[in-house]
Amino acid sequence: xxxxxxxxxxxxxxxxxxxxxxxxxxxxxxxxxxxxxxxxxxxxxxxxxxxxxxxxxxxxxxxxxxxxxxxxxxxxxxxxxxxxxxxxxxxxxxxxxxxxxxxxxxxxxxxxxxxxxxxxxxxxxxxxxxxxxxxxxxxxxxxxxxxxxxxxxxxxxxxxxxxxxxxxxxxxxxxxxxxxxxxxxxxxxxxxxxxxxxxxxxxxxxxxxxxxxxxxxxxxxxxxxxxxxxxxxxxxxxxxxxxxxxxxxxxxxxxxxxxxxxxxxxxxxxxxxxxxxxxxxxxxxxxxxxxxxxxxxxxxxxxxxxxxxxxx
Amino acid sequence: xxxxxxxxxxxxxxxxxxxxxxxxxxxxxxxxxxxxxxxxxxxxxxxxxxxxxxxxxxxxxxxxxxxxxxxxxxxxxxxxxxxxxxxxxxxxxxxxxxxxxxxxxxxxxxxxxxxxxxxxxxxxxxxxxxxxxxxxxxxxxxxxxxxxxxxxxxxxxxxxxxxxxxxxxxxxxxxxxxxxxxxxxxxxxxxxxxxxxxxxxxxxxxxxxxxxxxxxxxxxxxxxxxxxxxxxxxxxxxxxxxxxxxxxxxxxxxxxxxxxxxxxxxxxxxxxxxxxxxxxxxxxxxxxxxxxxxxxxxxxxxxxxxxxxxxxxxxxxxxxxxx
Numbered sequence: 001x002x003x004x005x006x007x008x009x010x011x012x013x014x015x016x017x018x019x020x021x022x023x024x025x026x027x028x029x030x031x032x033x034x035x036x037x038x039x040x041x042x043x044x045x046x047x048x049x050x051x052x053x054x055x056x057x058x059x060x061x062x063x064x065x066x067x068x069x070x071x072x073x074x075x076x077x078x079x080x081x082x083x084x085x086x087x088x089x090x091x092x093x094x095x096x097x098x099x100x101x102x103x104x105x106x107x108x109x110x111x112x113x114x115x116x117x118x119x120x121x122x123x124x125x126x127x128x129x130x131x132x133x134x135x136x137x138x139x140x141x142x143x144x145x146x147x148x149x150x151x152x153x154x155x156x157x158x159x160x161x162x163x164x165x166x167x168x169x170x171x172x173x174x175x176x177x178x179x180x181x182x183x184x185x186x187x188x189x190x191x192x193x194x195x196x197x198x199x200x201x202x203x204x205x206x207x208x209x210x211x212x213x214x215x216x217x218x219x220x221x222x223x224x225x226x227x228x229x230x231x232x233x234x235x236x237x238x239x240x241x242x243x244x245x246x247x248x249x250x251x252x253x254x255x256x257x258x259x260x261x262x263x264x265x266x267x268x269x270x271x272x273x274x275x276x277x278x279x280x281x282x283x284x285x286x287x288x289x290x291x292x293x294x295x296x297x298x299x300x301x302x303x304x305x306x307x308x309x310x311x312x
Numbered sequence: 313x314x315x316x317x318x319x320x321x322x323x324x325x326x327x328x329x330x331x332x333x334x335x336x337x338x339x340x341x342x343x344x345x346x347x348x349x350x351x352x353x354x355x356x357x358x359x360x361x362x363x364x365x366x367x368x369x370x371x372x373x374x375x376x377x378x379x380x381x382x383x384x385x386x387x388x389x390x391x392x393x394x395x396x397x398x399x400x401x402x403x404x405x406x407x408x409x410x411x412x413x414x415x416x417x418x419x420x421x422x423x424x425x426x427x428x429x430x431x432x433x434x435x436x437x438x439x440x441x442x443x444x445x446x447x448x449x450x451x452x453x454x455x456x457x458x459x460x461x462x463x464x465x466x467x468x469x470x471x472x473x474x475x476x477x478x479x480x481x482x483x484x485x486x487x488x489x490x491x492x493x494x495x496x497x498x499x500x501x502x503x504x505x506x507x508x509x510x511x512x513x514x515x516x517x518x519x520x521x522x523x524x525x526x527x528x529x530x531x532x533x534x535x536x537x538x539x540x541x542x543x544x545x546x547x548x549x550x551x552x553x554x555x556x557x558x559x560x561x562x563x564x565x566x567x568x569x570x571x572x573x574x575x576x577x578x579x580x581x582x583x584x585x586x587x588x589x590x591x592x593x594x595x596x597x598x599x600x601x602x603x604x605x606x607x608x609x610x611x612x613x614x615x616x617x618x619x620x621x622x623x624x625x626x627x628x629x630x631x632x633x634x635x
Contacts, residue, residue: 022539023454030447030510031466037507038473041484048483056487116373128622129377132384135618135625137568139586140607144383146598147390153399153600155386189380194629201630250477253570257590273571276479280486281575287483294480298472305475309468 042298045291053287066288075267075275076293087176087268091275092296095249098184098271103244105188110195110240111233117196118203127200131193138190142257145186149173173258176268183258183269191247195240202236203229238311242304249301252277272297390604391415398600414605421602424580424588426609433585433610435498436573437566440505445559447506448513453547455514456521457529473511481508482575489576496578504576505566513558516631520554521547557628560621564614585610 049066051058070076077090088094113130117123133141148156149172157169172182206229214224252273255263261278263270272293280290351359362370389402392410418426454460455467485504486495494500528550532542548555573584589610592603618625 019458019539020460023458023460025540026450026454026543030451030514033447033503033507034451034470034473034510035507036488037485037504038481038510039469041481041488042473042476044484044487045480056490113376116369116376120370120373124622126373126377128619130380131626132381132615132618135564135568135614136384136611137570137586137589137607137614139568139570139589140387140611143589143593143603143607144387146593147386147600147604148383150598150600153390153401155382155401155403158401158403189383193380197626197629201626246475252479253586256570256574260590273477273479276477276482277571277575280483290479290483294477294483297477298480301475301477302472305468305471308475309471 045294049288049291049295051288053285055285056287067292070289070292073289075270075278087180088266088270091263091267091270091272091293094180094269095251095271097180098187098251099245099248101181101184102187102191102248103241105184106191106244107195107237107240109188109192110197111199111237113192113196114199114203115229118200123200127193127196130196133190134193136190138251138253139257141186141190142254145183145254146173146258148186149182173269174265176265179259179264180269183255186258187248187251187254191244194247195244198236198240199233202233206232238307242307245304246301249297387604387607390600391608392605393601395599395601398604414601415609417602418592418606418609421588421592421606423591424583426585426588426606428581429583429585429588430609430613432498432577432582433567433613436501436505436584437563440502440509440566441559441563443502444506444509444513444562445555448510448558449517449548449551449555450543451510451514452517452521453543455518457526470511470514473508474515478508478571482571486575495576496582498582501572501576501584504572505569508572509562509566513562516558516628517551517554520551520631524550553624553627554631556621557624557631560617560625561628563617564625567614 048058050061050063052060052062052066073090075088075090077092078088081087082089082093089097117126120126136144148154151157151169151171154172156172160166160168173179175182210228211224214228219227250273251271255269255271255274256277258264259269261274261282263274276290276294276297279286279293361367386402390398391414392412393402394409394411394413397404397407397409420427455463481504489495489497489500489504492500494503524547528546529542532546533539537545568586570586573587577583577587585606589603589606592599592606
């Protein structure tokens with residue numbers, strides 16, 4: 001971390017009230033809003049998770065009771081189904097499964113597309129075509145997936161019919177054991193554009209003459225990738241993976257739009273965000289439980305935050 | 313997936329496509345006389361065509377890019393066709409009827425008309441973006457230039473908010489807005505968006521300002537300019553490209569955001585466009601045309617913004633996370 005940005009002390013020579021006042025004038029307006037609407041509610045959730053709530057009002061302190069209850073809740077973790085490897089497994093494992101499948105797929109696809117497009121004419125247009133879904137509202141993405149997987153009007157099923165798999169035609173978002181993967185595929189569709197964009201900019205920084213001389217020296221494609229390209233795009237991979245994980249952790253609108261607030265039939269593709277929303281804002285209101293689930297999300301995000309801070 | 317395609321030297325240099333992305337550009341001296349080309353037209357045409365493996369790469373690349381667009385093309389097609397034709401498949405083109413009835417319906421949709429919802433979205437998005445950009449720069453500037461107490465602590469807070477899920481602040485903000493009477497108001501949602509966006513905006517602008525040389529500011533300081541004058545006449549103008557990037561990305565995120573409006577906007581006349589879309593699904597048979605038209609109306613603003621300001625958008629996306 002480089003927080004000493006003024007090594008020569010030019011700005012520090014006048015440690016005075018004038019400077020301190022200026023810093024305050026600059027920072028107080030924004031930090032006030034940041035404190036009230038971001039920091040305070042986070043602290044509120046941490047504290048509130050140890051209380052019993054009557055709807056939106058804290059009643060009394062109960063320690064870890066709500067934490068224990070939440071982890072025994074089948075909607076959060078369903079141990080029996082996990083043993084059978086059957087959905088619904090609960091929002092927490094499902095969210096993690098989403099991450100484990102989604103992140104590598106979107107990362108490698110993004111790298112692949114970045115390499116494929118890297119020196120083609122019109123690569124800007126090609127990249128924009130792939131990136132477009134990422135600028136689309138996620139709620140629209142969810143509805144688009146609903147449309148794509150529709151048994152009648154959906155193009156995915158039409159594709160199956162065309163290649164002679166009529167027997168496989170179904171509503172892919174109503175199949176308890178399959179719909180998770182159908183949605184993950186949709187998530188990968190969206191996020192590949194993002195990782196492709198980051199990889200493209202990293203690839204643009206590679207000196208073409210380096211690759212050219214390696215080629216002249218007879219290095220194979222694989223060798224050129226491994227020895228020249230990969231070391232240069234490796235740092236980007238870390239960023240792509242972290243942003244992908246945060247993206248999956250925050251997934252909400254896609255699932256809500258595709259399967260309603262319950263996350264599909266029986267919650268087979270419910271995720272942590274939906275679980276928080278359900279507990280906090282639909283009857284019966286369980287504010288404490290919502291806070292616990294949201295904090296579980298935070299715990300998963302903290303190592304990523306730490307990594308971002310270390311990168312600096 | 314190949315890295316270098318230079319398998320066809322002659323044709324490559326003819327088409328000039330050997331320039332690689334962002335690489336060094338070769339400058340040629342301009343000769344006094346035009347070069348004479350001793351090849352006839354047909355040879356030149358053949359030479360300028362890409363070689364077979366390269367042509368295959370073009371085909372694959374264009375194919376994949378189109379494949380990526382198919383779901384969105386489907387959405388657009390559904391928005392301009394009647395339901396009876398959508399059910400038959402939007403990809404069939406016999407008896408194609410183009411209609412704007414879906415748009416009309418979405419525009420006047422009873423439980424949240426788009427004409428109102430889009431205006432609401434703009435009313436929330438524009439001030440939220442402008443405010444967070446200005447306030448964020450004001451925090452980022454001292455962050456990049458001075459040392460002050462609790463700086464490290466603040467740094468970590470900002471990063472935690474960057475990585476934390478928005479659900480974490482929903483409960484506290486719900487109660488705050490209820491207590492202050494700002495629940496279900498534009499102002500309430502705007503404030504939540506400002507507070508929540510501050511994390512990444514400050515981190516992004518801080519990184520940008522760290523990369524700007526301090527000499528100009530120092531010179532202005534020596535000349536007797538106040539810190540506020542320096543901020544206004546040096547820092548702000550010089551960070552204009554970064555400010556545009558921040559504003560464009562933040563605009564897309566706030567416009568597209570679904571969770572915060574869902575929680576904080578309840579009455580029908582206050583609903584934002586993304587909130588209305590899932591309602592359009594209806595109960596039994598989904599009216600795809602209506603859903604698609606509403607979706608297109610909602611996404612048209614961020615998509616146009618992306619197309620027009622692509623440069624800033626992409627630069628910001630890359631810089632926001634990759635430096």
